[in-house]
Amino acid sequence: MKERLQKILSAAGICSRRAAEDYLTAGRVAVNGITALLGDRADPDCDAVAVDGVLLKTTEKRTWLMLNKPRGYVTTLSDEQGRKTVAELVGGCGARVWPVGRLDLDSEGLLLMTNDGAMTQQLLHPRYGVEKEYHVWITGDISSALPVLTSPMELDGEHLHPAAVRVIEERGSTALLSMVIHEGKKRQIRRMCAAARLTVTRLKRIREGGLTLDETLKPGTWRFLTADELSELYRG
DSSP, X not given: OOEEHHHHHHHTTSSOHHHHHHHXXXXXXXXXXXXXXXXXXXXXXXXXXXXXXXXXXXXXXXXXXXXXEOTTOBSSSOOTTOOOBGGGGSTTSSSOOEESSOOOTTOEEEEEEESOHHHHHHHHOGGGOOOEEEEEEEESOHHHHHHHHTSOOEETTEEOOOOEEEEEEEETTEEEEEEEESSOOTTHHHHHHHHTTOEEEEEEEEXXXXXXXXXXXXXXXXXXXXXXXXXXXXXX
């Protein structure tokens, strides 16, 4: 739940609510890396709140899950349309966690879930350029599509980093591709392929940064990240 930043700073023992107003006016408070203004709100469970560049301490244990998301689930905690959500798959993890990024309804594979707001922001913010690798099953003329996919593109008025594309398997007009992107815009892979006149028949994320999908996880199942995976995550 979002609360006024004055209340959050006071509850954390940083200063009084009145003094917090001075902190905000002086530009000393940031939420998810962006300087906050007087009157701004934040969710202390989800947002990274910092004073003079130092994150507020939290007593909540950081929880990280790796979920093998199946098709047919939306990447939200609740859905107004009554569709199945990824939250239903991780209900027994013992913590309130949210998805890091998105995989659309028809996509599958690696989905990280956590209650660490600061690291969520780092993984999602474009300036960090975290790589995301997908296996993409397509139909169409791959020879003419490759130059399009690996050239600079624009989506939603923003320029994309050229994708790294590798043909894993090709049979006639069908192929399995490995595609590595950095931005993670809504339905980005599908829209890129459509621009190259390809039709995506299946889409699976297999890697995010230095973390690779555990192929022993059946679709719809999850596990906690290992100590080595957590070290890789926070080192990156």
